[in-house]
Structures are given as C-alpha cells and as structure tokens.
Amino acid sequence: MKLRHLLLVDDDPTINFFNRYLIGKMNIFDQIHVAENGQLALDKIEELQKIGETLDMILLDINMPIMNGFEFLDHYEKLSDKIKSSVVVCMLTTSLAKEDLEMSKEYDLLSDYIDKPLYEAKMRELINKYFGK
Amino acid sequence: MSKCFILILFLSCFSGLLFGQGLEANKTIRNKQRVNYIYNVTEYITWSNIGDNSSFTVGVYGEDKDAMIKEFRKVALRKRIKNLPVQVVNITSVEGIKDIDILYIHKKSGVNLDAVLPKLALSEILLVSENYPFQASMINFMDFENELHFEVNEKQINDAGLLVSPQLLTFSIQQQKDWEEIFTQLEEEQNKIEVQTNKLESLNKEIDLQKARLDAQRDQIRAQQRSLISQEGDISEKQEELSRKLSEIAQQKRELSNLQELINRQNDEAFRLTNTLEQQEDSIQIRKRELLQQRHKMSEQEESILNQSEAINEQDAEINSQLEKMRSQGLLIYLFAGIIILILALIFFAWREYRRKKRSEEEVRTQNKKLIALNESLDSFVYRVSHDLKAPVINVKNMITMLKEHTNEEEASLVPKIIENLELSSNRLDLTITDLLELSRIEKVDEIRDEIQIEEVFHSILPEYQVELNKIGAKVELSFKDNGTYSSFSEMASVLQNLLTNSIKYRRKDTLLVVEISTYDKNGQTNIDYRDNGQGIDLKQFEGKLFSMFQRFTSDQSISGTGVGMYIIKRLIDKNNGTVKLESQLNKGLRYLITLPTKRPKS
Structure with missing residues (x-):
C-alpha cells in the first residue's frame, strides 16, 4: 500500500531537507510537501483541497515564526470534518518543555507526539500504527 | 308736545345704546307706515288732470334730511302713484307750497293749517296731516297704539278741486267726540313718555356726574401708573443688576467646580500612580529576588557554556579549514568531515552528559525546597534555550548520517547539499550561543x-x-x-x-x-x-x-x-x-x- 500525501511543517530547512530525504527513501508517500510555518501549512491544505486531494499525514513542529504549531491546530480544528477525517497529525519537535507536552494533550485531533530526530524505525512504527494492514 | 318729541329724539342720541336702537327702529317702522298710508290714500282720491304730468310729486313739510323724507324717497324708487314715477321734495315754508300733488304736514312742524288751506283752493294739492284737531285738515290721521286712525274733511278736498271716494269716508272717524277721545289718550301717553324722559334726563345727569368722577379717578390711576412705571424701571434695573451678580456667581461656581474636578482628577491620577508605583516596586522586588537566584544558576551555566563555546569555536575554525581541504581532496573530505562532526557531536554529548550530571546533582539537593522552586523558574528558559541548541545539533547528526550513507555510494550528488546544511547548522549553533551569552550578560551585569x-x-x-x-x-x-x-x-x-x-x-x-x-x-x-x-x-x-x-x-x-x-x-x-x-x-x-x-x- 502506498499513501498519497505527507505534509512536513517545520521552519528549519535542514530538518526539512533531511526528513524529506529519509521518508522519500522509505517510499511510503507519493508526494511529500513542505510548509515553513502554520499559515503556509493551512494554505497547502486548501491548495490540495481545491484539486480534490486530502492529506494522509502531517508532521508538525511547535516553534515556528508567523504561526506556531499550536496556533495551526487552533485553525485546523475549525476546518470541515471531510478534510480532517482521514489525516494523522503528529507532533515532531525538539521542544523539551513539559508545558508543550501538556498542551499537546489538550488537542484530541493530535494522534501522536514524537521527539526529533526522526529515524527510519520511528517513521516505520508510526506508519504501521496508523496505516498498518 | 313737539318739545316732548324733540326731547325723546335728543335723549335717544345721548342716553346710549339701551334706548337708542329700539327707538330708532320703532321710528323707522312708523315712517314706513306713514308712507304706506299716504300711498293708500292716493288710491281713494281723484286728480282730474293728473294724466298730463310726467311724474307724481309729494311735498313733505320739514328739512331735507328728515327721516320721513328719506323713507319716502326710498319707497318712491320702486313704487308708483297713479302709474307715475314719484318725486319727493321738502317744503320749508307756506310760501314754498307749489308744483306738488300731495302735501304732508306733521303737527310737530308747528305749521298753522288755517294759513295753508286757503293757498290750496283749486290747486289740486291734497293735504295729509298728522295729529291735528278734528276737521282742521283734508285728511288727518294719528298714530295710537300702533294703529292709524284718520278723519276726512270732504269739503276741504273738494275745495282744492279733488274728488274723494265714498269708500274712504266709510273707514274714517266721523264724529269729533270719537276723535277727541283717542286724541286725549294719545296726549296722556305722550305725557307719560315726557315724565319718563325727565327721569331719564336726571339719570343721565347722574351718569355724567359719575362719569366725571370716574374720569378724575382714571386720571389719578394714570398718575399712579406713571409713578409705578418709573418705579418699575428702578426695579428692573435692580433686577438686571441682580441677575448680573447671579450669573457672575454661577460663573464663579462653574470655575470652582472645574477646579474641583481638576483636583479630583489629579488626586485620582496621583492615587493611580502611587498604586502603580507600589505594584512596580513589588514586582521589582520579586524580579530582584528571581534575578539573584537566576544569576547564581546562570553563572554556573555560563561557565559551562563558555567552555563549550570556546571548544565549538575552535572546532568551527577547524571545520572550515578542513572543509576547504575536503573540497579539493575528493572523497577523503567526507571522512574528515565525518570525524570533525563526530567530535562536534561528542562535544554535544559531553555537554549534555554534563548537564544531566548537573541535573542529578541538583536532584541530590531536592530537600531544599527553595532550590526546587528556583530551578523550575529557570526551567522554561532552559527549555527554550535547549530547543534552539538542540535543533542545529540534531541537524549535524542527521547530516553525518546522510554523509555516512553516501560515502560508500558512487552516486554522491547530495553531498554538496549536505555540506551546505552542515555549514548552516554550525552557523546557527554559533549564533545561538552568541545570543545566549548576550542574554546571560544582560541579566547578570549591572x-x-x-x-x-x-x-x-x-x-x-x-x-x-x-x-x-x-x-x-x-x-x-x-x-x-x-x-x-x-x-x-x-x-x-x-x-x-x-x-x-x-x-x-x-x-x-x-x-x-x-x-x-x-x-x-x-x-x-x-x-x-x-x-x-x-x-x-x-x-x-x-x-x-x-x-x-x-x-x-x-x-x-x-x-x-x-x-x-x-x-x-x-x-x-x-x-x-x-x-x-x-x-x-x-x-x-x-x-x-x-x-x-x-x-x-x-x-
């Protein structure tokens, strides 16, 4: 089984470069999209919706300029269920702050919370957990 | 008797509306009756040569402005006699009696009919008189209790060359006794009126007296009014002055309340400022205490960061020179880069180990509640800092992983991109550490x-x-x-x-x-x-x-x-x-x- 769309939301270009390389190599998704902050992520979702496509997964960082991860989730929550229903949203962050972890638990639509760096094994585990046969 | 009429006329003019209107209307009605009566009489008299005349002329003894003449003229405008238009003239003397067909004389005109009658012989002028004695005229009537009574002297009419219809004679009073009876009653009536008129006159006099008194009083009142007006002038001046003073006072009051408001506002402001100052002082005190605590922690941390930073700076310089070499030396570059980055990673791990160790040391002192609180306040700062430090280090690690994978592959197109990212990450590390030093410095140094x-x-x-x-x-x-x-x-x-x-x-x-x-x-x-x-x-x-x-x-x-x-x-x-x-x-x-x-x- 191959999934269609993954969205990486992170402001660090090196992280995006690496994660795109790592996940690309695993050959799970048809397309890997990148957004540098929450606002650009919302734009990307709208753009996909216009061509009738929906995301399968979002990997979301917390600390970003313009619109951070939590602010993105506040906006994302208001989108129609049709857009959200099949999407797995996962926090992927280096933030060590306990309050960030606490805050993450407030969001029901957040499926998982994992630390950077991302390894192939971690990614595989996620995929199996949410899209496994 | 004529005196009495004149008096009544006179009174009716002066005694005001009460009498006047009724009397005037009564008189007009009577004149109408007279004119009507004369018109009726002409029906029973024959003028032999009347057909030659172009008009029928009526003479009325008296002044031209008399009401009787006016009334006659009014009626003559629309009513003919013997089918001829009627002219009415006034006669003022016995000599003036000519060119007329009928002559009307009232007793009150004072004319002696004995002087008139000879003049009328064969003149074809009919004499109609009022209130004269029995058989003194041709046709004589009197007005008593709104009824006209008349007597006819046929001989006198015939002497004037006129003929009278026997029908008229049958309606007339024939006996002198009958006439005089009515005549006496009329006179009595008129005497009564005279008495009442005299009473009215005395009343009038009284009224005049009262009027004079009233006039005097009115003058007095006017004088008093004038003096009042002048007093009023004084009062209004005083009132004006008073209202001026009042408005001055109101102005002063307004100014006072403005001042009061200003003072209140300033008081509020002062009170607010004092509050704010107090609050600020409190927060400064708290901040100071925190700072002291943080300063203590920071100096420890700074020491370690300084050590790390020096080491990293050295490594950084080395990396740069190594990178130069690597670029020229092909595949060997990856090896060197790998080693250098490994060293960087080791430094990071050593730093992390040190921090972990330091944290465990802190845990040893968990009994000290103050230190725990202090630590927690520092936590959020440390977490934020650690995010900024960890991110580039993770990047360095990831790049090393990628480099390792590409070292053994023939296809190495990603290598320049990896090196670019390595450079980006180490620069970021440098930048973050510099900022941390600056942050710690501004918090530490006074x-x-x-x-x-x-x-x-x-x-x-x-x-x-x-x-x-x-x-x-x-x-x-x-x-x-x-x-x-x-x-x-x-x-x-x-x-x-x-x-x-x-x-x-x-x-x-x-x-x-x-x-x-x-x-x-x-x-x-x-x-x-x-x-x-x-x-x-x-x-x-x-x-x-x-x-x-x-x-x-x-x-x-x-x-x-x-x-x-x-x-x-x-x-x-x-x-x-x-x-x-x-x-x-x-x-x-x-x-x-x-x-x-x-x-x-x-x-």
Missing part, C-alpha cells in the same frame, strides 16, 4: 549608569555598520537634540546595535533603506524616535509576542536570526528605567518610541 549623550553612543557603534550600510546604499538621517540621558553607555550601545542590525536584516528588497533617528525632550524625559522603511511587523498578528524571547516575525529563511533582538532592546530599556513602544505596518517600516530618564534620579 552596568554603570552615568549621564551620557545618545549621539556619542551612536557614533561609537556606527563604524562597525558603515561598510554594510554603504554596501546596501542605506541612508541614515540624524537629528540629535536634547539627547542627554542617565543610563548605561554600553547597554544603550547594545540597544542601538540591535535596532540597526534589525533594520539592515529586515529591509525591503525593492527600496533603499532609510533610517531616521531623532531625539528630543518631552515631559522631562529624553525621547528617541527611531524609524526605518523596512518590512515592518503586522502588529495585529504579533502584538502580544513583540518583545518575547525567541520570537521571529518573518518566514524568510534566508534571514538568519534567533529572535532575541527585540527582547534584548526591551530588556535593556527596562533596566535603564525607560519605556519602549513600537508602531508598525507590514511593508511600511516601523517606528520605535523610546523614552529614557534625562537626569540621575534623586535618591
């Missing part, structure tokens, strides 16, 4: 404050930016006026450096940068007005975050930064007892309004 000139501070930092400013064609416009302030020279230098750095970093691509700095004195404070025409910040979106640590307001990845610049500006201005405010619009530049104390505070 710089010496003095009376300094902002202009001097600015010119001390300008040289390090001059080359960059020239390169990008930027213009700096200065207007230093009243720029003396009591603050730390080095901290103000740091503020200006951060301001300039941000203006250069976040300038607009389509416009040459213009920076305007002006200073002036306002309300005993030195104001710095700093403006640029750069990208600006959307205040609506970022209002609450502006001066927070590690906040960036751009998504442009090509501009490096850690998001501490504005935090440092705010922190340093606060430290120097100043205020800072930001005005900005996206793509329209921004403006900092900074105030600083002008003089050393009185201790």
